[in-house]
Amino acid sequence: MALRAPELLQGTLDLLILKAVSLGPRHGYGVLVRIQQISKERLEIQQGSLYPALYRLEEKGWVRSTWGESENKRRAKFYSLTTAGRKRLVVEEERWNQMAGIIGDILQTRPEEV
Numbered sequence: 001m002a003l004r005a006p007e008l009l010q011g012t013l014d015l016l017i018l019k020a021v022s023l024g025p026r027h028g029y030g031v032l033v034r035i036q037q038i039s040k041e042r043l044e045i046q047q048g049s050l051y052p053a054l055y056r057l058e059e060k061g062w063v064r065s066t067w068g069e070s071e072n073k074r075r076a077k078f079y080s081l082t083t084a085g086r087k088r089l090v091v092e093e094e095r096w097n098q099m100a101g102i103i104g105d106i107l108q109t110r111p112e113e114v
Contacts, residue, residue, distance in 0.1 A: 013045065013053050015096055018081065018089040021063055027076035028054060054079060062088050 020026065020034040031054065032045050057063045062085035070076040081089070 015092045017053055021079050021081045025078045025080040027070050027078050
């Protein structure tokens with residue numbers, strides 16, 4: 001069963017988008033598909049969540065967009081990571097890994113350890 005975007009921790013969608021775009025420029029829907037692919041179909045991102053996040057990341061200067069032609073010959077915005085976005089991705093990956101480790105430790109705590 002795939003998790004939907006609202007079930008993700010706050011800020012996680014931004015991290016996932018940054019990671020997806022770091023793998024190469026993609027148009028908006030392509031970013032969504034890439035996240036699903038790299039999550040092995042375990043995450044389902046809704047377009048209604050994706051596009052506001054892409055616009056927010058562009059406003060922050062972490063991604064840039066350029067107009068191009070999609071695979072189906074339609075005009076589309078393609079998103080790529082900026083230098084600031086690459087730096088932010090490193091920070092967010094470190095933060096996420098640290099938090100995941102803390103939560104993992106908490107979940108493994110047994111009553112006798114408290």
